[in-house]
Structures are given as structure tokens and as C-alpha cells.
Amino acid sequence: MKFLCRSEELADASSRGFDIDGQKLFAVRRGAQVYVYLNRCPHRGVSLEWTPDQFLDQSNSLIQCATHGALFLIEDGECVSGPCAGQSLTAVASREDAQGIWVSV
Template sequence: MQLLCTLDTLPEDTSKGFQLDDISLFAVNKQGQIHVYLNLCPHRGVPLEWKPHQFLDLEKNFIQCATHGALFSIDNGECIAGPCPGEMLTSISSTVKNGQVWVTLP
């Protein structure tokens, strides 16, 4: 396991990008749950954010691909709107311990 961040750097309803071992990841804090995914659109194979740490739509209800606007569920990474319905973001196993977010890289 590797330390990704502390919870105080990932407030509720925010997202943040990370680079660990040449792997681009991002984390979302939604309703007290931390969700971590590879920063890679399953449709185009490009990074998702439109500017650093901006992975969420304006209402902060979905992960949004900046390239083509696809919307992904924060809970499971499934594309629910856009050109790749049913495709999934790659989830990264994470654990929160003592106010720290830890991940297991693939």
C-alpha cells in the first residue's frame, strides 16, 4: 500500500489528481466516501480533467471527461452518459486509516 493523501487535503465534494509511480490517479470525496480511479477515459484513453484537480461536473454529482463530456458515476466509475455508456473507469483499491488515504496500485 502507498500513501495517497490525507483527508484534510481532500474535502467533501472535491476531487484531486495524483501521480504515483508513473501512474496518474484521481480521488473523489463524496458523502464521506473516498473513490480512487486511474486518470484515463475508457473511450479515448486520455486524462479526464479539464484543468488540474477538476474531475467533477459543475454540480459535483458526476466525474466528467473534459474531452467529450462523458459522465461517470462517482460510486462505481460507470459511464452513464456520453459516447461510452456502460464502460467503466478503472477503480483503484483504497483504504482510509487514521485520516490518511492509502491505495494499492495495480
């Protein structure tokens, strides 16, 4: 597993982008749980964020693609609105321990 960041570097209801060995990822924290996905919209294969580390909609309750406005559930990456409805983001296996957040890439 590869080290992503310290736990305190990903606040609740926030998102952050990463580049691990050339693989573009992003992480979202909701409460005690961290979700990690590939930074690639299933619609066009583009990166999701408007600006660095901005992967969430205005309410911080959904992941939003900046290109066409598709909305994805934080918990499982399913697209619930937009041109890729029914498709999903690619989840990345992750775990959190006393040192921080780790991913399998």
C-alpha cells in the same frame, strides 16, 4: 499500499489528481467515502480533467471527461452519458485511516 494524501487534503464533494510511481490517478470524496480511479477515459484513453484537480461536473455530482463530456457515477465509475456509455473507469483499491488515504497500485 502507497500513501495518497492526508484526509483533510480531500474535501467533501471535491476531486484531486495524483501521480503515484508514474500511474495517474484521481480521488473523489463524497461524504465519508473516498473513491479512487485511474485517470483514463475508457473512450479514448485520455486524462479526464479540464484543469488540475477538476474531475467533477458543475454540480459536483458526477465525474466528467473534459474531452467529450462523458459522465461517470462517482460510486462505481460507470459511464452513464457520452461516447463510452456502458463502460467504466478503472477503480483503484483504497482505504482511509487516521493517517490518511492509501491506494494499492
